[in-house]
Amino acid sequence: xxxxxxxxxxxxxxxxxxxxxxxxxxxxxxxxxxxxxxxxxxxxxxxxxxxxxxxxxxxxxxxxxxxxxxxxxxxxxxxxxxxxxxxxxxxxxxxxxxxxxxxxxxxxxxxxxxxxx
Numbered sequence: 001x002x003x004x005x006x007x008x009x010x011x012x013x014x015x016x017x018x019x020x021x022x023x024x025x026x027x028x029x030x031x032x033x034x035x036x037x038x039x040x041x042x043x044x045x046x047x048x049x050x051x052x053x054x055x056x057x058x059x060x061x062x063x064x065x066x067x068x069x070x071x072x073x074x075x076x077x078x079x080x081x082x083x084x085x086x087x088x089x090x091x092x093x094x095x096x097x098x099x100x101x102x103x104x105x106x107x108x109x110x111x112x113x114x115x116x117x
Contacts, residue, residue, distance in 0.1 A: 020038075027099075035100065050062055068084055091113075
Protein backbone atom coordinates (compact mmCIF):
# COMPACT_ATOMS: atom_id res chain seq x y z
CA UNK A 1 0.00 0.00 0.00
CA UNK A 2 1.39 3.36 -1.03
CA UNK A 3 2.29 5.73 1.77
CA UNK A 4 3.51 9.29 1.37
CA UNK A 5 5.33 11.59 3.73
CA UNK A 6 6.22 15.23 3.17
CA UNK A 7 9.35 16.77 4.58
CA UNK A 8 10.84 20.23 4.53
CA UNK A 9 10.88 23.46 6.48
CA UNK A 10 7.76 24.64 8.24
CA UNK A 11 8.72 28.28 7.78
CA UNK A 12 9.70 30.19 4.68
CA UNK A 13 10.92 33.73 4.12
CA UNK A 14 9.42 36.09 1.53
CA UNK A 15 11.20 36.08 -1.83
CA UNK A 16 12.92 32.78 -1.10
CA UNK A 17 12.29 29.38 -2.65
CA UNK A 18 10.25 26.83 -0.75
CA UNK A 19 11.33 23.22 -1.17
CA UNK A 20 9.32 20.20 -0.06
CA UNK A 21 10.08 16.54 -0.61
CA UNK A 22 7.65 13.64 -0.69
CA UNK A 23 9.04 10.25 0.22
CA UNK A 24 7.14 7.26 -1.14
CA UNK A 25 6.98 3.85 0.48
CA UNK A 26 4.98 0.77 -0.44
CA UNK A 27 5.26 1.63 -4.11
CA UNK A 28 7.51 3.04 -6.79
CA UNK A 29 7.25 6.40 -8.52
CA UNK A 30 8.38 4.74 -11.74
CA UNK A 31 6.63 1.37 -11.76
CA UNK A 32 3.32 2.33 -10.17
CA UNK A 33 1.30 3.82 -13.01
CA UNK A 34 0.35 6.88 -10.97
CA UNK A 35 0.44 10.62 -11.08
CA UNK A 36 2.52 12.02 -8.24
CA UNK A 37 1.03 15.35 -7.32
CA UNK A 38 1.29 18.41 -5.13
CA UNK A 39 -1.82 20.10 -3.76
CA UNK A 40 -2.09 22.93 -1.26
CA UNK A 41 -4.79 24.50 0.86
CA UNK A 42 -4.44 28.01 2.22
CA UNK A 43 -6.25 28.85 5.46
CA UNK A 44 -9.95 29.25 4.77
CA UNK A 45 -9.53 28.28 1.11
CA UNK A 46 -10.16 25.22 -0.98
CA UNK A 47 -7.72 22.72 -2.38
CA UNK A 48 -5.46 24.00 -5.14
CA UNK A 49 -3.73 21.59 -7.48
CA UNK A 50 -0.18 22.73 -8.17
CA UNK A 51 1.25 20.13 -10.48
CA UNK A 52 2.31 16.54 -10.93
CA UNK A 53 4.89 14.24 -12.38
CA UNK A 54 3.76 10.98 -13.93
CA UNK A 55 5.41 7.60 -13.60
CA UNK A 56 6.93 8.21 -17.02
CA UNK A 57 8.48 11.49 -15.92
CA UNK A 58 6.02 13.66 -17.84
CA UNK A 59 5.28 16.96 -16.13
CA UNK A 60 1.96 18.70 -15.61
CA UNK A 61 1.43 21.99 -13.82
CA UNK A 62 -1.13 24.62 -13.02
CA UNK A 63 -1.14 27.54 -15.47
CA UNK A 64 -1.45 30.00 -12.59
CA UNK A 65 1.63 28.69 -10.81
CA UNK A 66 3.71 27.43 -13.71
CA UNK A 67 6.18 30.31 -13.65
CA UNK A 68 7.04 29.69 -10.00
CA UNK A 69 6.66 25.93 -9.68
CA UNK A 70 9.17 23.21 -10.41
CA UNK A 71 8.49 19.52 -9.79
CA UNK A 72 11.21 16.93 -10.04
CA UNK A 73 11.97 13.42 -8.86
CA UNK A 74 14.79 11.30 -7.55
CA UNK A 75 14.08 7.77 -8.67
CA UNK A 76 16.94 6.28 -6.66
CA UNK A 77 15.45 7.67 -3.45
CA UNK A 78 11.83 7.12 -4.52
CA UNK A 79 11.07 10.78 -3.89
CA UNK A 80 9.54 13.70 -5.71
CA UNK A 81 10.07 17.33 -4.89
CA UNK A 82 8.24 20.64 -5.11
CA UNK A 83 10.05 23.94 -5.44
CA UNK A 84 8.04 27.14 -5.25
CA UNK A 85 10.03 30.29 -5.90
CA UNK A 86 9.50 33.91 -4.89
CA UNK A 87 7.14 33.04 -2.08
CA UNK A 88 4.96 35.57 -0.30
CA UNK A 89 2.72 35.31 2.77
CA UNK A 90 -0.10 34.36 0.38
CA UNK A 91 1.73 31.09 -0.17
CA UNK A 92 1.12 30.09 3.44
CA UNK A 93 -0.76 26.82 3.22
CA UNK A 94 -0.93 23.17 4.08
CA UNK A 95 1.04 21.40 1.36
CA UNK A 96 0.10 17.85 0.44
CA UNK A 97 1.70 15.30 -1.76
CA UNK A 98 -0.71 12.78 -3.20
CA UNK A 99 -0.84 9.97 -5.72
CA UNK A 100 -3.22 7.86 -7.73
CA UNK A 101 -4.16 6.78 -11.20
CA UNK A 102 -7.75 7.83 -11.84
CA UNK A 103 -8.07 9.50 -8.44
CA UNK A 104 -5.66 10.76 -5.82
CA UNK A 105 -6.33 8.08 -3.22
CA UNK A 106 -3.08 8.28 -1.24
CA UNK A 107 -2.18 11.47 0.61
CA UNK A 108 0.50 12.67 2.95
CA UNK A 109 -0.38 14.29 6.23
CA UNK A 110 0.09 17.78 4.87
CA UNK A 111 2.26 20.02 7.03
CA UNK A 112 1.47 23.70 7.36
CA UNK A 113 4.12 25.91 5.80
CA UNK A 114 4.11 29.50 6.97
CA UNK A 115 5.71 32.25 4.91
CA UNK A 116 6.63 35.27 6.99
CA UNK A 117 9.56 37.47 7.84
